[in-house]
């Protein structure tokens with residue numbers, strides 16, 4: 001049994017956005033700890049593993065596909081090997097392939113058997129400031145990566161004008177209103193931020209009943225006001241089924257709701273295809289707005305409201 005859980009950071013971002021650069025920075029920052037790395041490349045030949053500075057204690061490579069789909073089982077096998085090792089790591093850094101769905105990787109760390117040993121600290125997405133706008137329109141995976149992230153680093157800011165960088169920050173915050181967003185060069189920011197708990201302030205300022213449709217590529221963010229308590233079982237079942245059936249449309253659900261059994265707001269969020277509920281484990285001075293935000297492609301407010309209304313306590 002592992003006495004202390006192994007901290008996990010998942011690094012995602014499109015090809016060439018700067019993931020390996022960030023990983024090298026993080027390994028330098030965490031020097032002195034026992035750091036393991038999992039590299040996932042989309043192809044049978046590993047290049048990234050040669051580029052990662054030898055600043056880690058152990059490197060695993062998954063080269064036969066993309067972690068989030070075909071390599072799910074292979075990743076689990078590596079995690080199993082890892083917890084049996086004599087020299088247990090303090091931290092595990094996973095560099096996902098440029099096309100991976102980071103949410104699906106994160107979902108593996110929400111499984112009970114895995115959570116017993118691993119503590120998912122952060123999903124970090126890299127954005128290439130230079131090519132982001134063009135790529136966003138061409139490649140839907142990018143929006144999925146952004147929507148799954150807790151922190152988004154808009155990298156290569158040295159390659160664009162300052163005003164454009166500021167504009168990108170607004171665009172990215174519309175795609176993922178929950179993430180902490182930073183502008184940076186060569187992945188450099190103060191990495192302490194990855195250890196901090198979620199800020200409640202972003203939920204107190206969420207405007208309910210608002211649709212943001214300017215995200216491009218059919219992407220939409222819909223905030224539904226949910227002041228009435230839900231029936232917990234019905235709510236969980238309905239949203240889980242919706243996420244399963246509409247995986248290609250619903251990229252993320254996040255927000256606060258109340259259930260029949262308590263007056264305390266509960267944080268709901270989807271990680272990949274898994275829905276998690278968590279009580280706030282920190283004190284708050286201001287109650288969060290009871291709002292659920294759905295981010296996805298071609299989603300419609302009236303359908304979402306219909307699903308939610310059926311799971312209200314009084315329904």
Ligand SMILES: Nc1nc2c(ncn2[C@@H]2O[C@H](COP(=O)(O)OP(=O)(O)OP(=O)(O)O)[C@@H](O)[C@H]2O)c(=O)[nH]1
Pocket residue numbers: 013014015016017018019020021022048097098155156157158159184185186187
């Ligand atoms: N000018 C500039 N170049 C950068 C910056 N960050 C990374 N690079 C360069 O961009 C290239 C790609 O960076 P990587 O860190 O390999 O990107 P990656 O996301 O790991 O790439 P893949 O593994 O191919 O998906 C490298 O040549 C980096 O040196 C930056 O902020 N500014």
